[in-house]
Amino acid sequence: AQTVTQSQPEMSVQEAETVTLSCTYDTSESDYYLFWYKQPPSRQMILVIRQEAYKQQNATENRFSVNFQKAAKSFSLKISDSQLGDAAMYFCVKEGGSEKLVFGKGTKLTVNP
Amino acid sequence: EAEVAQSPRYKITEKSQAVAFWCDPISGHATLYWYRQILGQGPELLVQFQDESVVDDSQLPKDRFSAERLKGVDSTLKIQPAELGDSAMYLCASSSGQATLNTEAFFGQGTRLTVV
Secondary structure (H helix, E strand, O other), X not given: OOEEEOOOOEEXXXXXXXXEEOOEEEOOOOOOEEEEEEEOXXXXXXXXXXXXXXXXXXXXXXXXXXXXEOOOOEEEEEEOOOOHHHOEEEEEEEEOHHHOEEEOOOEEEEEEO | OOOOEEEOOEEEEOOOOOEEEEEEOOOOOOEEEEEEEOOOOOOEEEEEEEOOEEEEOOOOOXXXXXXXXXXXXXXXXXXXXXXXXXXXXXXXXXXXOOOOOOOOOEXXXXXXXXXX
């Protein structure tokens, strides 16, 4: 079975600082998608950023960027200039065959003013 | 902006009763997912549909859970009988179903079930 591991149950960052959330995954596929989803308290899950495995270039979306290391099966999320609104649960997600989505257990991010 | 609609938002039911949740995906989305999310954990897939067909229900407790998507549009997830351990958030999501295109999944706000 495919697994996604987030080794940091909780992280905290000062407002305006940078934080990196870690994720590793297990797969035998060569082509797949990776995502980071954000789930704010009592609100619905939304996509933060996505990465296609066949693309070597790391994805970037404004203050959010990833460090994708395909050989190491690592996919970390970097949040720059952290804002109070970034506080949420962050899930690393792998999409494999048949669009099946496998979630990690999540990292709870706290942003301190 | 198109959204995945779920109802009810909250449900309290007694142990051994039946309960049902409804999901209306984004129009045109062929793939529909039902996830169960226990507080503080990541979502776990219960069932995945491609149009009206079940693609994956390997983690669905079939003795008490059932799911259908009869016309390939909206979907219903049923639990009968409910047990205390079923208390969780039930999330519905949909995606375009086109493997060569954007496979982003869009999530509904979920149904929070409490079994007492």
